[in-house]
Amino acid sequence: MSHASAHAAGHVEVHQEAHAHHHHTSLGIPNQKLGTWIFIASESMFFAALITTYMVYRYRSVVGPHPDEVVNIPLTTVSTFILLMSSLTMALGVSAAHRGEMRQVGKFLAITILGGLGFLVIQFYEWWHLAHDFGLTWRTNIFGSIFYILTGFHKAHVIAGMVWLAVIAISSFRGTLRKEHAVNVDVAGLYWHFVDVVWIVIFTLVFLLTEAGV
Amino acid sequence: MDTLEKAQQAAHPTTRDYLKVGVTLFVLTVAEVVAIYLGLPRALLAAVLVVLSAWKFLLVAQFFMHLKFDSRIYAGFFAVGIVLAVLITLAVTVIIL
Numbered sequence: 001m002s003h004a005s006a007h008a009a010g011h012v013e014v015h016q017e018a019h020a021h022h023h024h025t026s027l028g029i030p031n032q033k034l035g036t037w038i039f040i041a042s043e044s045m046f047f048a049a050l051i052t053t054y055m056v057y058r059y060r061s062v063v064g065p066h067p068d069e070v071v072n073i074p075l076t077t078v079s080t081f082i083l084l085m086s087s088l089t090m091a092l093g094v095s096a097a098h099r100g101e102m103r104q105v106g107k108f109l110a111i112t113i114l115g116g117l118g119f120l121v122i123q124f125y126e127w128w129h130l131a132h133d134f135g136l137t138w139r140t141n142i143f144g145s146i147f148y149i150l151t152g153f154h155k156a157h158v159i160a161g162m163v164w165l166a167v168i169a170i171s172s173f174r175g176t177l178r179k180e181h182a183v184n185v186d187v188a189g190l191y192w193h194f195v196d197v198v199w200i201v202i203f204t205l206v207f208l209l210t211e212a213g214v
Numbered sequence: 215m216d217t218l219e220k221a222q223q224a225a226h227p228t229t230r231d232y233l234k235v236g237v238t239l240f241v242l243t244v245a246e247v248v249a250i251y252l253g254l255p256r257a258l259l260a261a262v263l264v265v266l267s268a269w270k271f272l273l274v275a276q277f278f279m280h281l282k283f284d285s286r287i288y289a290g291f292f293a294v295g296i297v298l299a300v301l302i303t304l305a306v307t308v309i310i311l
Contacts (some may be wrong), residue, residue, distance in 0.1 A: 027285075043295075044292075044296055044299040045298050047299075051303075052306040052307060056311065085236060087239075087274060197271050197275060200271050201271065203267075204263050212256065213256060214256050
């Protein structure tokens with residue numbers, strides 16, 4: 001047996017020992033994580049289709065308002081910052097789970113949920129602002145349609161993530177979350193970070209490039 | 215604590231590392247916003263914004279999502295998703311334009 005294959009076999013063996021209580025794929029990695037990554041891969045395609053449709057149709061409206069008339073960079077920047085920092089607290093929560101500090105997990109997840117809530121409050125305010133002050137609804141023009149669909153689907157993902165994190169946080173505060181459940185925190189974290197990276201792309205393509213006139 | 219857990223904890227980022235990534239993400243976001251008011255040529259500005267955005271994307275994927283430290287199988291699946299996403303982008307663009 002070569003050194004590389006011996007090393008690989010040893011790695012798989014040790015990995016299996018460490019996660020003996022989890023279901024594993026034949027590759028020696030947890031099913032939950034592999035499944036979550038495959039889900040994330042499919043979600044990448046989903047959002048790529050929405051973002052591309054937005055980019056292609058954004059300036060094809062016959063009637064206004066048009067994107068460059070309505071984007072609010074300061075407000076969106078604040079919400080972006082809040083979402084980015086919620087990813088930081090999520091990462092700290094996952095790290096705490098791997099250390100076995102399960103009470104800390106609940107605290108970090110609670111802060112993450114608050115971050116998600118802050119993001120949503122600002123985003124819904126922006127929707128209200130667009131509808132109330134610019135008369136832009138999803139029926140106004142093609143820009144309104146795809147803008148609300150794109151950002152709406154992202155909001156729905158944030159809400160789903162908050163519910164997921166809340167379930168884990170409650171489990172943590174009740175004392176039923178144990179170190180062997182760390183992989184559950186891990187996959188919830190992966191989902192939350194994915195929602196964050198999608199927003200990183202949306203923030204640049206939908207807001208910053210529009211403000212820059214690109 | 216078994217061997218793998220020790221190895222994982224050694225390989226995984228520390229709280230300090232996470233905070234550094236958080237600060238970097240903040241700085242890059244500020245840089246993006248500042249860049250749009252610098253009066254750069256449009257093509258250059260678009261390139262700068264895409265690079266800064268990709269940098270943030272990679273930081274989150276590598277450190278917060280642990281792609282830098284976990285099994286490469288995960289990175290492989292994610293890469294497949296991203297490649298297909300790019301193909302979808304090209305396909306939708308070609309179909310609509």
